[in-house]
Amino acid sequence: MTSPRDPTLAALAAARDWAGTSLGDPEAWPQRLRLAAALLLPPGTPVAIFWGEPAIAIYNPAYAEILGDRHPAALGAPGAAHGADWWADLGPLIAGVHTTGETFAAQDRPFRIDRHGFRETVHFDISCSPVREPEGVIAGVLCILAETTERVKAEQRLRESEAALRASEALAREQTHELAVMYDNSPVGLAVLDTHLRYVRINRQLAEWNGLSVADHIGRHVSEVVPELTDQVVAALQKVLAGEPLLNIEITGPTRARPDGMSTWRQNWVPVYDENGIVHQIAISCEDVSEERSAQRALVTLNRVGAALSAEHDLERLVQLLTDAGVELTGATVGAFFHNVMDESGERLHLFTLSGGDRALFEGLGRPRATGILEPIFRNVVIRSDDVTREPGYGRNAPHDGMPRGHPAIASYLGVPVVSRDRSVLGGLLFGHSEPGRFTARHEELAQSLAAQAAVAIDNARLLADVRGANETLERRVEERTAALRETEAALRQSQKMEAMGQLTGGVAHDFNNLLTPIIGSLDLILRKRGDDPMLHRLLDGALRSAERASTLVQRLLAFARRQPLQPAPIDMVALVEGMVPLLASTLGPKIALSVTKPEVLPPAHADANQLEMALLNLAVNARDAMPEGGALHIRLALGQGEAAPAPLQPGAYVRLAVRDTGTGMDEATLARAIEPFFSTKGVGRGTGLGLSMVHGLASQLGGTLGLESRLGEGTTAELWLPVSGEALALIEPGPRHEPHDGAGTVLLVDDEEIVRGTAAEMLKALGYAVRQVESAEAALALLDRGLVPDLLVTDHLMPGMTGTDLARHVQARIGPVPTLIVSGYADVEGLARDYAHLPKPFRQADLARALTMLGVR
Structure with a gap:
């Protein structure tokens, strides 16, 4: 049997507070479980025991490393605490051992597990054996695991390398002149490097991109052929030689392949293995994605400009933003935006703003006739709006009347109209470049997209000017509503605070009423028997007045707490x-x-x-x-x-x-x-x-x-x-003001406060009643079972076990109608029945007598 100093149990006890688990203290575990726990000692091998039907998990530190973030929560918890992913694979194995009673063993068994914040497939050699009680019943399952993930991955890489080698050898055997021609003439750049990063083979496409012949590449280091390559690229190629393929690598830098001297290449670098499984070459494929990336950048620019246009409502700043964006999109050396404005006579003018070049490139610049507009306009391009739609000057490389023909700085240009939602012409985009044919179809599409955004932005700017007054009104209303909301939230917080204070003061007031009841009642009884001692009379009278002032204070507390009767x-x-x-x-x-x-x-x-x-x-x-x-x-x-x-x-x-x-x-x-x-x-x-x-x-x-x-x-x-009341006013007759003194019969008095019960009993005796007093509703019902038939029931309302209202209903059900008076320190609005007479605490003998008189009891 395991001793108290068993290191396994000591380690387990230190690892978790077992008192809160279903297994309890390790020292109290069943002997078989304690013996099985000793198997967890080997530190390097992950071992776990799953005990009982809920499969309570006990495991060693090596197993805890497999669980990752799920440890220590899984220790001492049902196996399902391992998580749905891990337990979905392991749980059926545990259940199978319980069902068959046989050991389950497997090599390289895959499991899907999330142990480091991401889901991955891992492999284990696993053995799950039953742990039996002496009578042969399976009490738990012992699992021994050995992670083989890295070995499985290594074998998989080896198989892939062998397959690649076989494919390479097959290709070499089957290669024909036709395949060689296809290789050399592929639109994708292709090359092979040796382990020293020297060119072994290269096709014509890649050679042309590098600006050298095919022969000039062979035997030369990549950094010698392409000196722009960075040290990081060379270091990455060394990783490929170590067996790590690098796919979809993008490199942007200087190149001889494009007029502007810059290109973006998407490359794949793959290791090539020899018959011994050793990397002896690197296969390279290279694709020029400069146009694709340029299009993506243009889309980003359009989106950025679109967002800026939606936020810009000043028409003149909007126009300058458009011309700047057009120059950026088309690569033009100069751009202009012209739009419609009115002069004093109502004549429509075309206002120009320029960007990307010197304004002096255009001849005939001057001041506009439109009041308040500061941008210059072409004096010889003042065209009426009706003429704009007939003007043949829109479109790629189209001439435009009013533009300085043959100007040395403007050899080609691109013009696109800006048309509003109602199809009227708002203006146009015009971009010039010194290189003939510089503008491609893609540039025209970009300019048209920009023109569409410009039309929406200009329409919105004009619309905003018309509704700005309405928006200001709306903003004022929003501010007013926000202020009202803040006031409402403040009122809610105040209400919650007052509600909490009310609950506190209501409870305190109830306790004070229970304290004041015997004080006021006892003083009242003493005053009635005070004799002729004047000093005693003054002292008792002063004490009673102070107690009644305290009672008034308590009533105010109950009123604040909304618990007054x-x-x-x-x-x-x-x-x-x-x-x-x-x-x-x-x-x-x-x-x-x-x-x-x-x-x-x-x-x-x-x-x-x-x-x-x-x-x-x-x-x-x-x-x-x-x-x-x-x-x-x-x-x-x-x-x-x-x-x-x-x-x-x-x-x-x-x-x-x-x-x-x-x-x-x-x-x-x-x-x-x-x-x-x-x-x-x-x-x-x-x-x-x-x-x-x-x-x-x-x-x-x-x-x-x-x-x-x-x-x-x-x-x-x-x-x-x-x-407003839903009932009509009732004629209220004044009640009797005399104090009854001819009480007769037996009163069943119930109150859980002994001192309150004793004072009330003395008052009732002074009124002429015989009193049977008990401390609970259950005790009162026991008296009824023994034959007591009271003439009157006087009971406290809030008592442990059963309320006074519930007691009154039980009494009525057992012996028929009995006059009932319920006494309470405060009104339980939901539990205090309205069909029974009620007397609030504290009370004097006269108050009790008056309540009994109103009840019809003499």
Whole structure:
């Protein structure tokens, strides 16, 4: 058995964190696997074990080199992690060993693998043997590989060389005078060099290109015959002598083959082997591709000029660009472009620009009569546009009236018309050269292509001049849309930030409600039994008021987080505002004038009246603090549509409640943070910074929004947008205000917080109920199973395992309708059922009694 100090296991354990694999720690592997792993020790031979059905791979460093970039991810992973290419060849071999139980062995077996960033065919001698458990079951497969790629390639090269040698010998045996004639008269240059790079044979074509006779080549070194050859070319020929063929090599340089002294050659250099397989000659084929490359360069020039023309919209710069490009394409010594312009009288003139030569080559140059045009024109070539189409001066080597005939610098020229999309003549291209017959048919095709591009560019330039005003308008619109998009993105980022803060504050508020419930409840119970001690009365009363202030703070946090319990209903906003006017007036004080504007008819809003009154009071207090020296507060009610809201809303009608003050206002930075929780400009101890946050959260929770507008020194407007209710206003009767005290029966009390549960139990006992209390919904259902039939169910909502709403439904399903009161630290909008009475935390005994009275329980 392998010892703990087994170097194979130690190496494997160090190579990978095996705890995360299906095999686990190497020390805990099966004995057969540990013994098989010892076979991985030979460092120079690639060895791998594929264990189990998923073929978990374990291998040595030599095998890892084969995998390349796939190591170490493949170590300890199923064989498929080798990659689809490698595993497509290896996987079936592994599966075959499992199926047959026999060893698979092959020599020079090809595999397609991507191990160095590119796909290649490699060859291996491979042996795959089963690794069996003691009872004979195949537990894995041991693979031993030896890469033979280079040997296979060498043998392939040898076979190719032998084939080439045999072909060469056959050609030599079958060569006839006719073949020799074909060799000598081939349009492709052909030659043979010996190992010293001396000419052994050359045909007439290549000899002529080199500027020497065939006999002058034989026995001479290539650099002596063609001194322009570079050292790099000679070094490349040495590679061919080493057995490496070089195909499609292009060389551009000085030559005697062309008038301009430059050529581009495409050559193939191939090694020739003797009967012993040794390179003893180099076969050369050479083709002049100068015209082909010239055509390619011309195409590149046309494309470049086309791109430049599409970007150039100044007509005069465009004309000069065309003449320069034409000279480059045709090799002319001088070129001109003439186009139509109007003088003051409306007469059409032909404007010339020159390129590639001295302007003085043309006689009769002068200033144009067209205003603002600076280029010179031929005085004797002022032709009306009607005459242009009848003029025989277009086409290769055609005469043109007005051109100085017989001028020594212009022996031949090429002229091409430029015709617009509507077939009118825009102008023409004219190029001259001192060599007769210099312009070929290919030059004419290039000039015609340039003329077609010129026509499009000139038309576009004129069109652009007509629509530039429209484009400027479009650009302004794009800038406006871009600015609007930036504002939207900023609003989205702010919304995401506020949503994250809301989730945080909502959770914190829920926990605080659970803490405040026993504090407020216990203080309330103690106050009811306080006796006649005045000091104890003051202390308890102060503690209770502080706790209730904390409760108010928590309610604002819940409002900001949009998790406060709401009871939305159709609200008469006019009546609500008018009912609050006395309270608002007393809150604002005598130095602030209060006014209200309302429409004659206003549909009801979908809102929670109590929360909405608190929101309006918060806005009024904020306005009062912004007007320390006095001012005016105006409340306005109106109707609006969702698309006009300050933030995206669902389409439809909304009631707008705006509160505007004439106070100090806010700058842009303060306004941007105004609704953030705990952000305040009032100073320490003068506010929590949750007023606007609460109002914003309330509006959002109701399906509306809050808009803020403010300018420093000019006051602030806060506007609530609330959806119009789809229900009619209901007659609301005032509820009972007495506190029930004649409770009877058994209450099943469920809450996972022990201290909250204990306080609530004391309140219920004080109201006259017998209480059975449990810590979970599951425990409550267990009591029912044991026969408990409660008269009343009071349960927390959010509890581990099962919510209070779900518990109420289970209770109803088991024992029938039971009056149910659900208590919650905040409203779970989706999970809190509306068909059960709800009491928010924290609460006093009077709040609990009132909720039970509304539930109809005595």
